[in-house]
Amino acid sequence: MRHTLIMAVFVLWACKIAADTPASAITAAMAATAQKLMQQASLTNTGYEVVESLTTEVGPRLAGTGAEARARQWAVAKLTDLGFHNVRVEPFMVPLWLRGIERAEIVTPFPQPLTITALGGSASTGPDGVEAEVVSFESLAALEDAPEGSLQGKIVFVDEAMSRSRDGSGYRVAVAKRRKTAFTAQRLGAGAALIRSVGTSSHRFAHTGQMRRIDYKGEAGVPIAALTVPDADQLRRTLSRGVPVTVRLVITPQLLPPSESGNVIAEIPGAAVPDEIVLVGAHLDSWDLGTGAIDDGAGVGIVIGAAKLLLDVLPQAPRRTIRIVLFGSEEVGLVGAQAYAEQHAGELHNHVIATESDFGAGVIWRFDTGVADDKVPFAEAIGELLLPLDIEPGSNTATGGPDMKYLREAGVPVVGLKQNGWDYFDLHHTPDDTLDKIAPDILNQNIAAYAAFLYLAAETEADFR
């Protein structure tokens, strides 16, 4: 019944689009093929198998490590096995930051351990740690307002909570404290810093994440770690007793000389205009705490699953080339994205459109565009074909995803297939980012949407610039 209704809606939309847009843009035959791809998506298991394989056979794969190198080998083998063309690694260098010992405890008045994790890029306390009185601030803004010299030798605690939302907008607000606290605390004379995790989980997982781009050349900032939400609550309650609270923090990360990273590329060469590129990305690296299942194994599974569906279902390749890019070193500051933009500067004008899957494994609920104003109706017409997947039209403000930053800045049009991120920040950047958190049927809804979009963008003669 529901299926019939969806089909009826689809046919109506297909007719409307055929009437509204130039015949050369999206033909009825193309719309029907897109529909077929969306239907076939629910029958496939490739996307889930890919993320199962990546998390099981590689696991955590921090930028610049041997594990990330194994992930590239895995990706080359997997993409080759699946029948993609021009599979290759495009290497670049990235500084190597490695986590060390991580330990914290309330020393007085109520001794007990605290669960923490160092922020990516943090300085080390040395093995003896930093033991000092804690000074709490309700927000980064409050810390920034602290009088100069008022925090000499202290441990700063920024106790700012993150709000939960479907679009993840709370993250953009909360992440500022992760990026800036160590540097502000250093300016004010503090010895170390703690933040309430940038995350929404009430479980006892600390949330890591990069402070500034790993190749940032300025001050190192004070050693800084994130407390889990229950531990931040605990420290807040302890401070509420109105007596001085002393904490000992020991974190011993190391920043090592640059090491090799790389982007992995694979293609479905275009049948008519192979120089014109529809780019779809995800990132291959992950934080070291979990197994990088939702961030961004899911994205890797989605884009490979979608492209594989095209290989399997289409009688021949679309007109334009579909290029999968699995970016390296995303987590430490979009280092792979910048390398790609530099290495491909000469052909970015041929990048017809680009997008990335990097927001977990939730259902796609909205289709945003980031195209030339006069191409919005055409881009929206593609989006309307996704309506049977319960994807609503969005706005022309898409970023395309983190790794699209440099392409977007170079004028490449983008779209955003926006996922529901309600529980994304319960898992993201924590030890709890593991395969069991991914629902295969929802992954397939994503694959259906990406497959239809990639096919239409690669088959159409129209442009988005």
Added chain:
Amino acid sequence: MRHTLIMAVFVLWACKIAADTPASAITAAMAATAQKLMQQASLTNTGYEVVESLTTEVGPRLAGTGAEARARQWAVAKLTDLGFHNVRVEPFMVPLWLRGIERAEIVTPFPQPLTITALGGSASTGPDGVEAEVVSFESLAALEDAPEGSLQGKIVFVDEAMSRSRDGSGYRVAVAKRRKTAFTAQRLGAGAALIRSVGTSSHRFAHTGQMRRIDYKGEAGVPIAALTVPDADQLRRTLSRGVPVTVRLVITPQLLPPSESGNVIAEIPGAAVPDEIVLVGAHLDSWDLGTGAIDDGAGVGIVIGAAKLLLDVLPQAPRRTIRIVLFGSEEVGLVGAQAYAEQHAGELHNHVIATESDFGAGVIWRFDTGVADDKVPFAEAIGELLLPLDIEPGSNTATGGPDMKYLREAGVPVVGLKQNGWDYFDLHHTPDDTLDKIAPDILNQNIAAYAAFLYLAAETEADFR
């Protein structure tokens, strides 16, 4: 509206009980007082404040440690402040087991870390750890059937899952593998053992818990640790590839000479027959990973909150003495419970009835009794007064709680105010056992039930033997 209905039901029950039971057992006035206590419970915050204080000001409190000693000091001060009488510590000795380094990783074929925790009482691998091929068994029973000598030097993995249920019955089945695997593995020649956590959480928390009573004098068993559920899934998937899997396990716990522990006791002395004792227990110690909020800070809060309600609401103490016992060293094998039974052997015949709150912070849904057959109708009549709290009648098979074991064996009647344990084993014995998991209103439902029960059992002239 709902309140009115509950009141009407209550009045009907009160009338029925007044008609069914001897006037001396439960008078209409007593039933009305019980009703008043239940109503007042929702207005109090004592129970939650107690567990907030215990988890914040003491935190984890492993048997025999300085933290458990601080918990006793905390309890003495708290119980004295709240106006209880005869507040005292009854010390005993307990061997001291301390957790050390905990680290595990898959070495081949797919190197990645595993999240584990040592089981309580486990032997040490030494700092160099044990590295060996993993042999997986789907259950403890399958391990027990393995041929002698077939596991020489191997790491055993017992991959048996626990089922979730309201009454926690899955735990009693699953915990057998925690108790026995290390010893069976030793008999079969293995070098170490891993088990899938005895727990229901899909989050990445390993579940500790005692193997055998800490003063067990037999073989030590092989070093043994629990994998989190996602890590057990990961190891299972790795093994499914059909190639040998090697794991390195490093755990360095220590078993040290006996250290002081103790039970903390407080009373509301009986106004008429102070030698007759209604005992209500919870345990003060906790595992070291979390802060012992639901296990058993909640129980401590519930029993203190309920007894405090009696102090505040009743114009005078009930006829019999109400004795709160906060047991020490429960987690390592009911050591405090045995000490209490030995130290009070001479007065156990005066223990009219006993019960314990030690199953988390869920709502009470059932009232079980463990009384003489001919006293069941009377005990059930008390239970029926709890119907307004949505507590249904149970059976006469109550255990009274873990720490009631030795009292029950000595002939002391018991009751069980059974909590909903649906999510108890998501948190129990893990780092995630923290205060934020407790809902104050549900704690107050527990307090209402305990307050009514304690009052009626202490005020009645009837007996349960």
